[in-house]
Every structure is written in structure tokens, then in C-alpha cells.
Amino acid sequence: MTSFSFNIHATDGQARTGTITTVRGDIRTPAFMPVGTVGTVKAMLPESVRDTGADIVLGNTYHLMLRPTAERVARLGGLHRLMNWPRPILTDSGGFQVMSLAQLRKLDETGVSFQSHIDGAKYDLTPERSMEIQALLGSDIHMVLDECTPFPASEAEAESSMELSMRWAKRSKAAFREAPGRALFGIVQGSIHPHLRERSAHALRDIDFPGYAVGGLAVGEGQARMFEVLDFTVPHLPQERPRYLMGVGKPGDIIGAVLRGIDMFDCVLPTRSGRNGQAFTKRGTVNLRNARHTDDPRPLEDGCGCPACRQYSRAYLHHLVKAEEILASMLITWHNLTHYQGLMAGLRQAISAQTLLERASSLQAQYGSGDIEPI
Amino acid sequence: MTSFSFNIHATDGQARTGTITTVRGDIRTPAFMPVGTVGTVKAMLPESVRDTGADIVLGNTYHLMLRPTAERVARLGGLHRLMNWPRPILTDSGGFQVMSLAQLRKLDETGVSFQSHIDGAKYDLTPERSMEIQALLGSDIHMVLDECTPFPASEAEAESSMELSMRWAKRSKAAFREAPGRALFGIVQGSIHPHLRERSAHALRDIDFPGYAVGGLAVGEGQARMFEVLDFTVPHLPQERPRYLMGVGKPGDIIGAVLRGIDMFDCVLPTRSGRNGQAFTKRGTVNLRNARHTDDPRPLEDGCGCPACRQYSRAYLHHLVKAEEILASMLITWHNLTHYQGLMAGLRQAISAQTLLERASSLQAQYGSGDIEPI
Numbered sequence: 001m002t003s004f005s006f007n008i009h010a011t012d013g014q015a016r017t018g019t020i021t022t023v024r025g026d027i028r029t030p031a032f033m034p035v036g037t038v039g040t041v042k043a044m045l046p047e048s049v050r051d052t053g054a055d056i057v058l059g060n061t062y063h064l065m066l067r068p069t070a071e072r073v074a075r076l077g078g079l080h081r082l083m084n085w086p087r088p089i090l091t092d093s094g095g096f097q098v099m100s101l102a103q104l105r106k107l108d109e110t111g112v113s114f115q116s117h118i119d120g121a122k123y124d125l126t127p128e129r130s131m132e133i134q135a136l137l138g139s140d141i142h143m144v145l146d147e148c149t150p151f152p153a154s155e156a157e158a159e160s161s162m163e164l165s166m167r168w169a170k171r172s173k174a175a176f177r178e179a180p181g182r183a184l185f186g187i188v189q190g191s192i193h194p195h196l197r198e199r200s201a202h203a204l205r206d207i208d209f210p211g212y213a214v215g216g217l218a219v220g221e222g223q224a225r226m227f228e229v230l231d232f233t234v235p236h237l238p239q240e241r242p243r244y245l246m247g248v249g250k251p252g253d254i255i256g257a258v259l260r261g262i263d264m265f266d267c268v269l270p271t272r273s274g275r276n277g278q279a280f281t282k283r284g285t286v287n288l289r290n291a292r293h294t295d296d297p298r299p300l301e302d303g304c305g306c307p308a309c310r311q312y313s314r315a316y317l318h319h320l321v322k323a324e325e326i327l328a329s330m331l332i333t334w335h336n337l338t339h340y341q342g343l344m345a346g347l348r349q350a351i352s353a354q355t356l357l358e359r360a361s362s363l364q365a366q367y368g369s370g371d372i373e374p375i
Numbered sequence: 376m377t378s379f380s381f382n383i384h385a386t387d388g389q390a391r392t393g394t395i396t397t398v399r400g401d402i403r404t405p406a407f408m409p410v411g412t413v414g415t416v417k418a419m420l421p422e423s424v425r426d427t428g429a430d431i432v433l434g435n436t437y438h439l440m441l442r443p444t445a446e447r448v449a450r451l452g453g454l455h456r457l458m459n460w461p462r463p464i465l466t467d468s469g470g471f472q473v474m475s476l477a478q479l480r481k482l483d484e485t486g487v488s489f490q491s492h493i494d495g496a497k498y499d500l501t502p503e504r505s506m507e508i509q510a511l512l513g514s515d516i517h518m519v520l521d522e523c524t525p526f527p528a529s530e531a532e533a534e535s536s537m538e539l540s541m542r543w544a545k546r547s548k549a550a551f552r553e554a555p556g557r558a559l560f561g562i563v564q565g566s567i568h569p570h571l572r573e574r575s576a577h578a579l580r581d582i583d584f585p586g587y588a589v590g591g592l593a594v595g596e597g598q599a600r601m602f603e604v605l606d607f608t609v610p611h612l613p614q615e616r617p618r619y620l621m622g623v624g625k626p627g628d629i630i631g632a633v634l635r636g637i638d639m640f641d642c643v644l645p646t647r648s649g650r651n652g653q654a655f656t657k658r659g660t661v662n663l664r665n666a667r668h669t670d671d672p673r674p675l676e677d678g679c680g681c682p683a684c685r686q687y688s689r690a691y692l693h694h695l696v697k698a699e700e701i702l703a704s705m706l707i708t709w710h711n712l713t714h715y716q717g718l719m720a721g722l723r724q725a726i727s728a729q730t731l732l733e734r735a736s737s738l739q740a741q742y743g744s745g746d747i748e749p750i
Contacts, residue, residue: 039694043701045682068669068694076672076690084686275701294443297451307420311459315451319414319443326418326650326704 004140004183004210006242006263010352014234014261017351020211020242022140023181024080025087027055029242029263030351032254032344033090034337035271038063039073039083042271043329044337046085052306052334053341056088056140058266061133062097065123066116070136078138090266091139093130093172093187096148096215096247107147109164127171131184135177143213144172146187151219158191165189165215166203173207185211185244192225194232201236212237213244214262223253230260237261251280251343251367258347259360270340274333277321279308281339282366286314288332293318306338307331379515379558379585381617381638385727389609389636392726395586395617397515398556399455400462402430404617404638405726407629407719408465409712410646413438414448414458417646418704419712421460427681427709428716431463431515433641436508437472440498441491445511453513465516465641468505468547468562471523471590471622482522484539502546506559510552518588519547521562526594533566540564540590541578548582560586560619567600569607576611587612588619589637598628605635612636626655626718626742633722634735645715649708652696654683656714657741661689663707668693681713682706 006029008018020027034041034049036057041049049057059079064070068082076082079089095112098105102114102123111126127145134142146165149158169186176184186204190196204212214233217226230245237243244264245257254265270280277289281301286293288300296314304310308317308331320328346363350356381404383393395402409416409424411432416424424432434454439445443457451457454464470487473480477489477498486501502520509517521540524533544561551559561579565571579587589608592601605620612618619639620632629640645655652664656676661668663675671689679685683692683706695703721738725731 038698038700039691040700040702043705045702045705067698068690072670072690075670076688082688082691082694295447295450313451313457315443315447316414316457319457323413323442325413325415326701327415327420329701330418330420330705 004181006211006240008240010354012351012354012356013259015258015347015351015356016261016263017348018242018263022088022183024089024140025055027088027264028344028348030254030258030344030347031055031264032340033058033264033266034340035060035266035268036083036085036089037268038067039079041337043275043326043333044271046083048334049085049337050087052337053345054337056090057085059089059091059137059139060097061091061094061130061137062101064091064137065094065125065133066118066121070133074136074138080138088141089137089139090141091134091137091143092246093143093145094125094133095130095145098125099148109167111145111168127168128175131172131175131177135179140182141211142176142182142184144169144184144186144209146189146215148219149189149191149216151191151216151221153191155191155193155196158189158193158196162189162191162196162200166200169204170207173209183210185209185213187213187215187246188233188237189216190233191216192221192229197229197233198236201233205236205238209241211242211244213246215246217245218247218249218253223250223256226253227256227260230257230262234261251340252364254343255347255360255364255367258351259356270336271333274336275329277328277332279332279339280336284367288314288317288321288328290318300335301339304335304338304342306335308335379556381586381615383615385729387726387729387731388634390633390722390726390731391636391638392723393617393638395638397463397558399464399515400430402463402639403719403723405629405633405719405722406430406639407715408433408639408641409715410435410641410643411458411460411464412643413442414454416712418650418701418708419646421458423709424460424712425462427712428720429712431465432460434464434466434512434514435472436466436469436505436512437476439466439512440469440500440508441493441496445508449511449513455513463516464512464514466509466512466514466518467621468518468520469500469508470505470520473500474523474525484542486520486543502543503550506547506550506552510554515557516586517551517557517559519544519559519561519584521564521590523594524564524566524591526566526591526596528566530566530568530571533564533568533571537564537566537571537575541575544579545582548584558585560584560588562588562590562621563608563612564591565608566591567596567604572604572608573611576608580611580613584616586617586619588621590621592620593622593624593628598625598631601628602631602635605632605637609636626715627739629718630722630735630739630742633726634731645711646708649711650704652703652707654707654714655711659742663689663692663696663703665693675710676714679710679713679717681710683710
């Protein structure tokens with residue numbers, strides 16, 4: 001059986017393109033992982049997600065542990081079978097959503113206690129329980145339980161939070177349920193402080209993970225500061241292991257992070273925006289709710305091969321958004337995921353051809369500030 | 376260019392199977408028309424609607440005249456092009472929804488005035504305007520404007536309402552915009568009164584339509600009374616023209632109406648139920664919200680070829696319904712439309728084989744009362 005591995009095919013400056021091999025298939029990097037929160041990439045059939053070019057999707061441990069529950073997913077044959085996605089799945093640890101969504105949480109050395117946002121039931125999440133849940137879900141890449149340090153945080157807060165995360169990383173590794181081709185990734189914390197990020201990276205390398213994530217970003221610090229953190233963090237990560245920037249992001253964020261050596265991304269933006277009538281195009285974001293599309297017979301984006309662009313007009317998409325039709329969410333999500341996967345394919349190609357550095361600035365300019373119109 | 380025609384291939388008792396030919400393709404009868412209210416069969420791509428076996432869909436004039444408006448649909452190339460459904464479309468006259476949905480309507484000899492349910496704007500709908508709108512939409516089968524007589528109604532009310540509808544039918548025919556292969560259907564009214572239904576049928580035959588609908592049913596009179604009305608109405612309709620029972624219905628309603636000589640049906644039930652977690656199966660209706668499905672690994676319906684049944688468990692569909700995921704609406708709607716089209720194909724086959732009469736009662740028994748579980 002193939003084990004988990006990462007091969008870098010080409011580099012261009014700090015950027016790299018390669019292949020992560022898992023028992024459930026290859027992941028071409030840089031890779032974008034659509035988010036399948038509760039076992040579905042919202043408004044998409046899984047075969048359509050694959051058609052957009054996705055090699056891997058993300059599942060949220062927090063949501064799945066509450067409903068349908070990890071034990072039930074396991075009884076039903078695991079997450080891949082349940083959601084009809086036979087390819088790789090990465091699950092997060094549940095920590096991020098517990099901190100941001102759950103009520104009345106209590107965090108201590110052991111872990112975190114919280115109440116479900118669905119029915120108020122009480123749960124405990126520890127590194128050990130997170131490893132158990134992710135094994136029950138059966139995902140291919142597990143993430144250590146960490147505390148996503150809030151932003152802003154004082155340096156002292158950032159330090160003690162990072163140190164807690166490092167102790168949890170060690171416990172996560174010890175509790176990780178090995179399986180053929182399954183991998184556990186560590187997560188670097190340390191907020192915006194270079195020496196904390198460096199200490200965190202080295203602590204994780206001492207534990208030794210097959211992949212490393214950069215956590216605690218995209219939480220309000222802004223793109224410039226995020227890039228700065230990557231600039232001083234990524235050099236401390238091992239060259240030969242995949243690097244994953246969690247929860248990022250806008251196309252411009254992704255381009256900048258790839259330039260800084262990141263290999264993997266996940267974000268709800270293409271799917272959530274799709275349900276809000278927001279479309280990503282090479283010329284910027286388009287709000288299809290806007291009245292200027294009412295009579296526009298043109299496709300959303302020329303040359304795009306997705307069903308929304310091949311078969312429908314902007315006027316029709318506008319109409320569907322205004323009428324709050326499910327088909328609006330289906331088509332615009334499909335377009336956005338196609339766009340994101342096209343962006344990733346273009347980045348991989350540019351790295352292979354060693355033209356990324358010269359193309360990146362014009363690419364980023366196309367996207368403008370990357371700020372999507374207010375919803 | 377092929378003109379509109381109807382050919383009956385086989386009969387079995389009063390039931391018939393045949394083909395309606397239009398310039399946009401054939402319609403196999405008995406036919407079920409999925410409802411595409413505002414230019415989309417809710418939660419379905421049009422190619423998926425076709426995959427379920429649908430030859431024709433219905434568009435609602437009332438909804439489309441308000442948004443995106445008939446004039447805009449025409450500027451954008453017509454309804455077929457707008458919604459990417461190149462096959463036949465039937466549009467209703469708008470009358471039924473005006474009477475049931477619109478606010479502050481005023482009905483007189485000329486037509487009906489009403490306020491939009493969207494923004495309160497005032498509209499007039501006359502037979503002439505309905506014909507204009509349906510021509511702008513570009514549908515293949517137009518319906519005359521009629522008053523759907525409320526139920527119950529006194530015999531005097533039913534009579535004057537029917538007579539108004541007959542005068543409007545005449546005006547509709549006069550205002551109908553001819554086009555190659557396009558047809559205008561008349562609508563029989565007269566509530567539950569045999570002599571009114573007879574007079575209405577003969578009045579319409581005098582005007583001469585290429586197809587006849589039975590209106591004013593499925594409005595609360597119950598299945599037994601509906602069948603009774605069909606029993607005394609259908610014999611007054613010409614044998615060689617298609618007959619359309621508007622707004623019907625449950626599988627058991629359709630089977631009974633086919634036995635009484637009806638060729639065409641439309642109903643929101645499979646699509647609306649799909650969005651509410653209700654599935655139609657050969658063994659009755661299944662409420663996927665019900666907790667008994669929580670751990671059920673079986674497919675929704677054995678032997679069904681739809682994606683919901685081929686690729687997912689009841690447990691997963693239950694989970695999607697509980698989590699209010701769009702994919703629940705997509706999959707269950709797909710199943711329901713597949714089920715309805717399978718029912719129609721079975722009826723056509725049984726008529727061809729002249730086995731409908733012997734099979735109908737066991738078919739109806741399978742469906743039970745046809746009463747779907749409360750939502």
C-alpha cells in the first residue's frame with residue numbers, strides 16, 4: 001500500500017509544485033481544498049467538485065462530531081463512503097470552530113469543554129479525543145488540536161497560547177491512530193511574533209510531522225501582516241514537507257502565499273460567496289445581485305468552462321439570485337470552485353515553467369485588492 | 376417545419392399512450408411536466424431534469440411576468456434559451472396564481488388587476504395580455520386565461536365563473552400569437568357539476584383548440600370527487616386531442632386520471648416535497664427527516680437509478696435534511712422527479728401492452744392512500 005509522501009517537482013523562488021501521495025489518490029500542489037463542513041461541499045454534488053479539479057476536500061471535525069457524530073460516521077463506513085468522495089480528505093482538529101462557534105467553552109491544560117451550537121449538549125475536546133474522532137471519520141490527513149490564538153493578542157498571551165498548542169501537538173502525535181497512508185500535520189502558532197513562530201516551528205520539527213500548517217492567520221491581521229508572518233515563519237519549516245496555510249483565502253492571498261512557499265489552502269470563500277451571489281473572475285469579484293446585470297446577455301466569465309459560464313447569461317444568474325433560487329447557489333458555487341481550481345492549476349504551471357515570479361504581479365493586479373464587494 | 380400534432384399509439388380502456396410533436400421535440404404521453412416556476416425547476420440543473428426522463432417542463436406566467444418580466448425574457452432570447460431547456464415548455468395563463476397568490480385583485484369582464492407579491496406593483500392581466508406574455512416567453516403550449524373557480528362554489532357561482540372563462544377562452548384564441556408548432560389549449564371549468572362541465576367542454580370545442588385541459592380540480596375537492604368529475608367530463612372532450620389535468624398530483628391521482636383518459640399532468644409535489652425531505656417511493660412516501668433513518672445504511676429505494684439512491688444511504692440523506700444542506704434538496708428532488716417519470720414510463724408501457732387495467736389497482740395499492748406524511 002502506498003504510504004503518505006510528498007515529492008516536489010519544480011521550484012520557482014520560494015514557490016514549489018509537487019504531488020502529495022495518499023492511499024486515496026494524489027494531491028497536486030499548490031492545492032486548494034474546498035470546504036465540506038458537515039460532509040458536503042455546500043450546493044455541489046461530489047462528482048461536480050471533482051470536475052472542477054479538486055483533488056482533496058476538507059471536513060470539519062467540530063461540525064461532524066456534533067452531527068451526525070464521529071461514531072455514526074464510522075458505523076456508516078467512514079466519511080469518504082458517507083459523502084461519496086473516494087479521494088483524499090483532510091479533517092481539522094475541531095479546535096478552531098470550538099473557539100469561534102461554540103458556547104460557554106472552558107479551556108485548560110486538558111483541552112476544551114463547550115456546548116453544541118445545535119442543541120446545547122456538553123462536549124469535551126482534548127488532543128486525544130480529536131485524534132479518536134478524526135480516526136473514526138477516517139480522513140487521510142489529520143490535524144493536531146491547537147488553540148488558534150486570537151488576534152490581537154499580547155506577546156505574553158501569544159506565547160503561553162503557543163506553548164499550550166505545542167504541548168497539545170505532542171499529545172496529538174502520541175494519540176494519533178496510525179493507518180496506511182494516513183498523516184498527522186502539526187500547526188505553527190505564535191501570532192505575529194517572529195521569535196514565537198520560530199520556536200513553534202522548531203518545537204514541531206522536534207516532534208516530527210509529515211506536514212506542517214501555519215495557523216492563527218486570516219483572523220483579522222490583514223494581508224500585508226499575514227505575508228510578513230509567512231516571510232519569517234516558512235524558512236523554519238522543513239523544505240521537503242508540505243506546508244498548509246489554514247483558512248486562506250482570497251485569490252490574492254493564495255498567490256502571495258504560494259510565492260512564499262505554501263503548498264495547501266482551504267477556505268469557505270468560494271462556496272460561501274457562491275451562495276451569496278458573489279462570483280470570482282480573473283477581472284475581480286462580481287456581485288450578481290447588482291442591478292447592472294439585469295439585462296446582460298453575456299456569460300459571467302468568457303472562456304470559463306463551468307456550466308454557469310457555458311450555458312447561462314449574467315442576466316439569468318442575476319434573476320436566480322434575486323429570486324433566491326437554489327440553482328443560483330449551485331451555479332455560482334460551481335463557477336467559484338472552477339475559478340479557484342483554475343487559479344491553482346495556473347500557479348502550478350507557472351512554477352513548473354519557472355514563470356511565476358514574472359507572472360505573479362500581473363495576476364495579483366488582475367484580482368485588484370482581492371476585496372470582494374460587500375454582500 | 377413540424378407543426379403541433381398528437382398521435383395516439385395505443386389505448387387500454389379509456390387510457391391512451393401517444394406522442395405530442397412540437398418543433399422542440401416530442402412529448403411522450405401520459406406525460407408529467409416538472410414545474411419550473413420562475414425559469415428553473417427548483418434545485419435541479421435542466422440537464423438533470425432531462426435525465427430523469429422529462430420531455431417538457433412548465434413555466435408560470437404569473438411569476439415570470441413579475442420577474443424577470445416577459446419583455447426581458449424575450450430580449451434575452453426567450454425562456455428556452457434563458458433557462459437552457461431546449462425542449463418543449465408549457466406556460467400557464469397566470470390566472471391561477473393571480474387568484475391564489477396576488478394581493479388586492481379585482482376581477483371583472485375585462486380581466487384581473489392585482490398587486491405583485493414581490494413589491495406591490497400593480498398589474499393587469501387580460502386574455503390578450505396573457506397571450507402576449509406567453510408569446511414573449513416563447514413557450515410551445517400556451518393556456519387560455521381562465522378563472523379557476525374556487526371550491527366549494529354554489530352552482531350559480533360555478534356557472535357564471537365558467538361562462539366568464541368561456542368568453543375569455545374565445546378572446547384568448549383571437550389574441551393567440553400563431554407560430555410554427557405552437558399550440559393554445561382551452562380549459563374546461565364548471566366545478567363539480569356535470570351539466571356545467573359538459574357545456575364548458577362543448578363551448579371550447581366550438582372555439583376549437585388543439586388540446587384541452589381540465590381546470591378547477593385539485594383545489595380541495597378530494598380524489599374521489601376529482602375522479603367523478605373526470606368520469607363525466609372527459610367523454611365530452613375530443614378523442615384525438617391531448618387532455619391535460621392541471622396541477623395534479625399525487626401518484627395515485629395520476630394513475631386514476633390516466634385510467635380516465637388524461638394525457639398530461641403538472642404538479643409541484645415532487646419538487647416541493649424534495650425540498651422538505653419527503654421522498655416518493657413505490658412503497659409509499661418516506662419522510663427523511665424522521666429519526667428512524669438516522670442509522671440506516673440502505674439506499675432510499677432499491678433499484679432506483681437516481682444519484683440519491685445509487686450513491687448515498689438514507690442515513691446520509693437524513694443527515695443532510697437535518698443539517699438543512701442544499702444537497703438534501705438537490706438529491707431528494709432528483710429522486711422524486713426520477714420516481715414520477717418512472718411512474719409515467721410504467722403507465723405508458725402498461726397501456727401499450729394493454730395491461731394497465733389489471734395493473735392499476737396493485738399500483739395504486741402500492742402507493743397506499745397517496746397521502747404524504749405531514750411535513
